[in-house]
Amino acid sequence: MNRRDFIKTSLGAMAFMASGLTLAPKRASAATVDITLIAEGAQKTMVDENTLYVWQFTDPNGKGPGVLPSGMVLLEGDTVNLTIQNNLDRPINFTVEGTSIQTPNINPGDSYLLTFTAPAAGSYVYCDTANGFIGKAMGLAGPMVVMPADGSSTLYQGGPAFDRQYTIFLQDYDDRLNAAIANGGTYNIDDYLPNYYTVNGLSYPDTKSDGDTLIAMNVGENVAIRLMNGGTIIYPMHFHGYHVNVISRNRTPVTDVIDKDTINVGVGECVDVILPVIQAGAYPLHTHYVPGVTANGVYVNPYGGGLIVMLAS
Amino acid sequence: MGRRNNGGGTTTTSGVRTFAFEGPDIVTVRARMDGSINLSDGTSVRTWYFGSGFNGDRQWGGPVIEVTEGNIAEITLFSGMPHTIHLHGLDVDQANDGVPSTSGYVGRPMGNFGRVDGYTSLGTSYTYTFKAPHAGTYQYHCHVDTVLHYEMSMFGTIIVRPASGSLTTIWDGGPSFDKEYVWQLGTVDPSWHTQRVSGAGTVRYNPKYFLINGVDGSNLFNDSTVAISAPAGQTVLIRLNQTSYQPAVVKMGGLSFDVVASDGRPLPQPLTKTSLYISPGERYDILLTMPASGTYYATVDYYDIKGRNVIGTAVTTITVL
Ligand SMILES: [Cu+2]
Ligand SMILES: [Cu+2]
Numbered sequence: 001m002n003r004r005d006f007i008k009t010s011l012g013a014m015a016f017m018a019s020g021l022t023l024a025p026k027r028a029s030a031a032t033v034d035i036t037l038i039a040e041g042a043q044k045t046m047v048d049e050n051t052l053y054v055w056q057f058t059d060p061n062g063k064g065p066g067v068l069p070s071g072m073v074l075l076e077g078d079t080v081n082l083t084i085q086n087n088l089d090r091p092i093n094f095t096v097e098g099t100s101i102q103t104p105n106i107n108p109g110d111s112y113l114l115t116f117t118a119p120a121a122g123s124y125v126y127c128d129t130a131n132g133f134i135g136k137a138m139g140l141a142g143p144m145v146v147m148p149a150d151g152s153s154t155l156y157q158g159g160p161a162f163d164r165q166y167t168i169f170l171q172d173y174d175d176r177l178n179a180a181i182a183n184g185g186t187y188n189i190d191d192y193l194p195n196y197y198t199v200n201g202l203s204y205p206d207t208k209s210d211g212d213t214l215i216a217m218n219v220g221e222n223v224a225i226r227l228m229n230g231g232t233i234i235y236p237m238h239f240h241g242y243h244v245n246v247i248s249r250n251r252t253p254v255t256d257v258i259d260k261d262t263i264n265v266g267v268g269e270c271v272d273v274i275l276p277v278i279q280a281g282a283y284p285l286h287t288h289y290v291p292g293v294t295a296n297g298v299y300v301n302p303y304g305g306g307l308i309v310m311l312a313s
Numbered sequence: 314m315g316r317r318n319n320g321g322g323t324t325t326t327s328g329v330r331t332f333a334f335e336g337p338d339i340v341t342v343r344a345r346m347d348g349s350i351n352l353s354d355g356t357s358v359r360t361w362y363f364g365s366g367f368n369g370d371r372q373w374g375g376p377v378i379e380v381t382e383g384n385i386a387e388i389t390l391f392s393g394m395p396h397t398i399h400l401h402g403l404d405v406d407q408a409n410d411g412v413p414s415t416s417g418y419v420g421r422p423m424g425n426f427g428r429v430d431g432y433t434s435l436g437t438s439y440t441y442t443f444k445a446p447h448a449g450t451y452q453y454h455c456h457v458d459t460v461l462h463y464e465m466s467m468f469g470t471i472i473v474r475p476a477s478g479s480l481t482t483i484w485d486g487g488p489s490f491d492k493e494y495v496w497q498l499g500t501v502d503p504s505w506h507t508q509r510v511s512g513a514g515t516v517r518y519n520p521k522y523f524l525i526n527g528v529d530g531s532n533l534f535n536d537s538t539v540a541i542s543a544p545a546g547q548t549v550l551i552r553l554n555q556t557s558y559q560p561a562v563v564k565m566g567g568l569s570f571d572v573v574a575s576d577g578r579p580l581p582q583p584l585t586k587t588s589l590y591i592s593p594g595e596r597y598d599i600l601l602t603m604p605a606s607g608t609y610y611a612t613v614d615y616y617d618i619k620g621r622n623v624i625g626t627a628v629t630t631i632t633v634l
Pocket of ligand 2: 452
């Protein structure tokens with residue numbers, strides 16, 4: 001009985017070229033970086049073809065992982081000249097959570113130049129906080145990855161090394177809120193319960209065909225995965241096939257519960273893990289808040305619609 | 314197909330366990346879609362579950378399955394309808410991972426049911442085979458139309474016993490215990506229990522009942538698998554298996570306890586706590602030393618998914634004998 005033998009996937013048995021974070025070229029020393037982000041409204045087509053009115057930070061000169069309209073990769077000590085242009089209909093700010101990097105409120109139509117020094121190596125979420133809960137709920141957030149000053153492929157200088165790294169930026173939407181904001185209506189955020197979920201702006205199965213979001217790896221490698229919560233709910237991320245080493249939570253080293261298959265990524269948290277690739281195969285990484293793997297309650301394709309990322313080696 | 318036991322003959326509560334179990338190592342379960350549980354307010358809801366095939370199955374969650382570290386385990390699932398067993402945390406090979414798209418499913422293709430169109434049917438039975446890894450607490454669950462099947466209670470607990478065969482230590486060389494509980498957390502949104510397939514009826518999840526081991530409310534006080542009782546000074550192991558969709562905080566009525574393992578791996582150092590946050594899919598093993606006397610109220614607070622407010626609490630007793 002070898003039923004198992006015929007279950008192959010096109011993802012299996014294939015060696016992957018070194019890839020990894022594709023946001024920006026790797027540098028060996030700190031530099032001055034000019035970045036512009038435009039806060040704006042956009043129509044986002046979801047995996048089930050529904051369209052949501054969302055807010056986003058758009059980088060006119062680049063993009064983030066997946067289909068995120070922005071994302072930053074910096075080197076510790078970089079001098080960043082950041083221009084924020086507010087094209088929304090209400091004041092916003094730009095905040096890097098867990099740091100003192102923040103603009104004052106920027107009025108509609110205004111722009112603001114913020115100069116800051118890239119903080120310690122690690123994973124950060126930037127977002128608007130001027131609109132409270134609604135900023136992230138509407139999508140006004142993005143990933144900021146700071147690499148160590150020595151240019152090494154480590155999570156921080158002297159920290160664990162990796163062969164490749166991926167950014168998994170998690171967001172959620174409640175289409176009733178998006179509709180209320182689009183139509184100038186009101187919405188009680190206590191009722192917020194999302195029905196769309198994205199990784200790097202994508203939902204499964206589109207997560208499989210995106211080079212930044214399909215976690216392609218080879219047996220024997222150590223793969224850094226940055227689990228970044230840019231949304232408004234908890235994300236208990238479960239790895240099939242592997243336990244991972246939890247390295248840091250909000251840039252603070254984790255020493256107490258370190259060897260895990262399910263990792264809670266709380267609201268506003270970034271959890272950096274290293275996955276030792278101990279076996280080959282195609283395995284999902286998904287939220288165990290299982291409603292989060294659907295799109296508006298439905299599986300498309302037919303298995304999925306939300307926060308499922310495939311690991312392939 | 315692997316060997317299998319007959320009709321639940323191995324199911325017993327023995328030793329220091331407070332629960333029935335199947336095994337060791339060779340287990341057969343059947344996917345059942347005709348279960349029901351009675352909630353404390355008199356409401357009855359339909360459940361789907363993994364039955365061990367004898368009368369007296371608890372119809373919420375499958376049996377506790379025990380396997381022995383280092384042994385080859387064989388769990389055979391019989392099902393006519395599409396279902397699978399995902400061996401959550403056991404890091405098995407792809408063929409035994411129980412995900413329909415990558416590992417196939419058990420059962421006949423059933424149209425829209427199960428949302429497995431285009432995936433491989435393994436037939437009406439399949440033996441999931443794996444080498445039991447590190448001793449500890451694991452989960453198993455169906456991965457077909459997971460959002461619905463999981464909430465309908467197609468899940469259970471797997472205990473990997475240490476290679477030595479000890480039934481009173483969590484892992485060889487690890488801490489020992491005098492009595493053992495499995496607390497499987499879960500909630501019920503009754504409106505989901507009338508669905509056959511995910512869709513318009515499963516867009517949002519609003520649980521109304523807050524359970525441990527399939528019971529809620531006042532029933533938690535007299536369920537022998539939940540309510541903790543042991544003599545003063547004894548060490549009680551509670552294996553916490555988070556199979557709800559809500560973040561939860563577990564407290565032992567103000568008593569401190571030691572967290573010794575999570576997700577089937579010992580912690581580098583035990584953590585002494587009076588409250589423990591546990592997210593969906595996680596497992597934690599905690600040790601409680603029974604105090605000198607008295608009765609305490611242990612609680613599981615279930616939170617909304619923003620992690621802000623308690624939306625329901627399961628309360629049971631800790632009684633010093
Ligand atoms: Cu099922
Ligand atoms: Cu699982």
